[in-house]
Amino acid sequence: MPLRLPPLSSLRFFEAAGRHQSFKLAAAELNVTPSAISHGIVGLEQALGVELFVREPRRLSLTPEGADYLPYVSEAFSLIAIGTQRLPNNRAHRTIAVSCAPTLASRWLLPRLQDFRNRWPDINVTVDTSHRQVGFPVDGFDFAIRMSRAPVAGAAWSRLFGEQLVPVCSPAYRNTLIDEKGNIDLRRATLIHVNAASEDWQAWLDRVGMNEIDPSGGLRFDVIQLAFEAAVMGLGVALGRRPLVDRELGTQALVAISPEVIVAETAYWLVSSEGVDHRPDLVDFKQWLLSEAVTLEGGRTAVGAASGNVVG
Structure with missing residues (x-):
């Protein structure tokens, strides 16, 4: 029955x-x-x-x-x-679905996808940047890139890279922070916050010992991208997150204003759905993404900070 x-x-x-x-x-x-x-x-x-x-x-x-x-x-x-x-003739085998935060997708993943496409032109990639919890494999995703301090038990997590945190602002705004002694006075700055960030200004100030600055005020945004854009427009000082802010640092649209660079306690992790090892296209994508992360970590250079001391 x-x-x-x-x-x-x-x-x-x-x-x-x-x-x-x-x-x-x-x-x-x-x-x-x-x-x-x-x-x-x-x-x-x-x-x-x-x-x-x-x-x-x-x-x-x-x-x-x-x-x-x-x-x-x-x-x-x-x-x-x-x-x-796992069906051998499943057409979905040639499409890879990735869940990723929007700023990381646009600033780190997207610029590298052309290299993947050049190597595997027959494999399609779908990137979803919506802010929602992903359920493997019910939601249809093969991978998710997430921020975490440590891997979650029971899931296939591979570390990609960590962030380096350093205050950044536009060159013009930097000049408004210089005091009569030639030092950058961070107390004069409008701090730009990212609400969703697990480590923001409070974490940086605590680590560098600037406890006299109150980080509660300033401007607040829900995504990192807007915080960087606000800093480029001269609205204040954002906490730059390398490698996400490397583009602006390279063009001098933003400059680092402190030699104090801290390594974030959180990192980006690649979370894989069950059964990834049974699909060659997913194995290729995972190995490629991990190799890109290794290249990033090995090729990082020091942040060029402003001369002089930073006072707070």
Whole structure:
């Protein structure tokens, strides 16, 4: 007698909503409306005879029954995705899907993709820069590049490279910070922050011992790209993150204003989905990306900082 299964579309809605704890985020991921997610899950709950979510005005959470059910559903979709990827004639074998933060994608990954295309012209690459949690392999991604202090247990993580943090600003703005003794007075500066950064001005000031500067004020942006652009426009001093800021340092659109360069505690990691080793195209991409990271780490040069001392 065949097993009776709930509607697969409703299960997909449940898996995404349970993972995100949000109907809205699940809808965005699956390219449907939040109403469709809600109605699908209501139908699933009626079919199962249990409530899967606790619905509150500003909060969605799994019921105990939903929390118990979610791992089974996620595992089932994962097995289907893995089995599909391993089919010998699966057309998806020639497309590589990568999840990556937008600034890293535009400033580090994108400039290198032409080299990959030259070597493997028949392999297509899809880059997704949306800010969302990636579920392997249900979401269809082969790789994700993430910031972390250490690899996460149970996942295939390979370190790419770390960041070097140094204050940067436009040459014209730098001149406004020079005091009567010829030193750069960081207390005069408007600090430019990145809200999403795990290490920002507070981390740099603590490491270099400038505890008298209050980093709470200034301008704030949600992405690194905007912080760099604001610094180029002369709006203040941003915390430059090498290698992401290397382009502006090379053209002198931004200059380093301190000899104090710290190595970030976090690093970029390449996270691989299960089954990568079974696909030659994914193996080639992973090895290529790791070799690019090794080249970067080995070829770094010192940051040219402004002459004179920095006071705070």
